[in-house]
Amino acid sequence: MEIQILDKTFVPYLSALEIDAEVQRLAKDLLNDYKNEVPVFLVVLNGAFIFAADLMKQYTSAAEISFIKMASYNGTETTGNVTELLGLDIDLTNKHVVIVEDIVDTGNTIAALYNLVNRFKVKSINTATLFFKPEAYKQTIDIKYTGFSIENKFIVGYGLDYNKQGRNLGEVYQIK
Ligand SMILES: O=P(O)(O)OC[C@H]1O[C@H](OP(=O)(O)OP(=O)(O)O)[C@H](O)[C@@H]1O
Ligand SMILES: Nc1nc2[nH]cnc2c(=O)[nH]1
Numbered sequence: 001m002e003i004q005i006l007d008k009t010f011v012p013y014l015s016a017l018e019i020d021a022e023v024q025r026l027a028k029d030l031l032n033d034y035k036n037e038v039p040v041f042l043v044v045l046n047g048a049f050i051f052a053a054d055l056m057k058q059y060t061s062a063a064e065i066s067f068i069k070m071a072s073y074n075g076t077e078t079t080g081n082v083t084e085l086l087g088l089d090i091d092l093t094n095k096h097v098v099i100v101e102d103i104v105d106t107g108n109t110i111a112a113l114y115n116l117v118n119r120f121k122v123k124s125i126n127t128a129t130l131f132f133k134p135e136a137y138k139q140t141i142d143i144k145y146t147g148f149s150i151e152n153k154f155i156v157g158y159g160l161d162y163n164k165q166g167r168n169l170g171e172v173y174q175i176k
């Protein structure tokens with residue numbers, strides 16, 4: 001069923017079951033690749049909060065979890081200007097870092113995060129994102145753990161907002 005958020009209409013795109021299956025697959029891949037390490041999951045607020053909670057519950061091995069708040073979107077458009085709103089509170093030296101994002105779109109946010117994380121001498125850095133928009137991506141950084149590769153249309157739900165609303169939807173909707 002269509003939904004209305006503020007001035008925009010959205011149509012159902014991915015069900016809670018489909019999302020859950022993909023989160024499970026990503027957790028399995030991460031568990032397999034980091035089985036001999038204690039990775040630091042760096043969760044990018046706000047959008048990644050639901051994905052990160054579900055992913056971390058299924059990452060049943062030793063890990064550190066920390067948060068950073070970045071923002072660049074205003075409505076459905078990127079401002080192209082990524083700002084750090086809540087900084088890093090841990091030392092990443094010698095750590096295996098996994099950035100946890102809800103969505104990689106233009107890649108501006110990921111590029112800014114890699115610059116920030118690479119200020120430390122980290123052992124490795126990778127990204128786990130639930131959504132990836134290949135047609136919008138402008139960076140060369142490899143996104144190793146990708147859930148859904150989606151078309152270049154605005155989505156909401158499961159943590160992702162439209163003008164601050166819609167984050168609490170359990171399913172994902174696409175703009176009509
Ligand atoms: O690849 P990009 O074009 O940079 O887009 C991706 C970013 O956009 C969203 O954040 P937003 O700036 O909307 O902040 P939010 O997480 O607080 O919603 C999303 O959570 C990513 O961090
Ligand atoms: N809510 C939302 N935020 C985004 N940030 C970058 N792309 C998107 C998108 O499609 N939806």
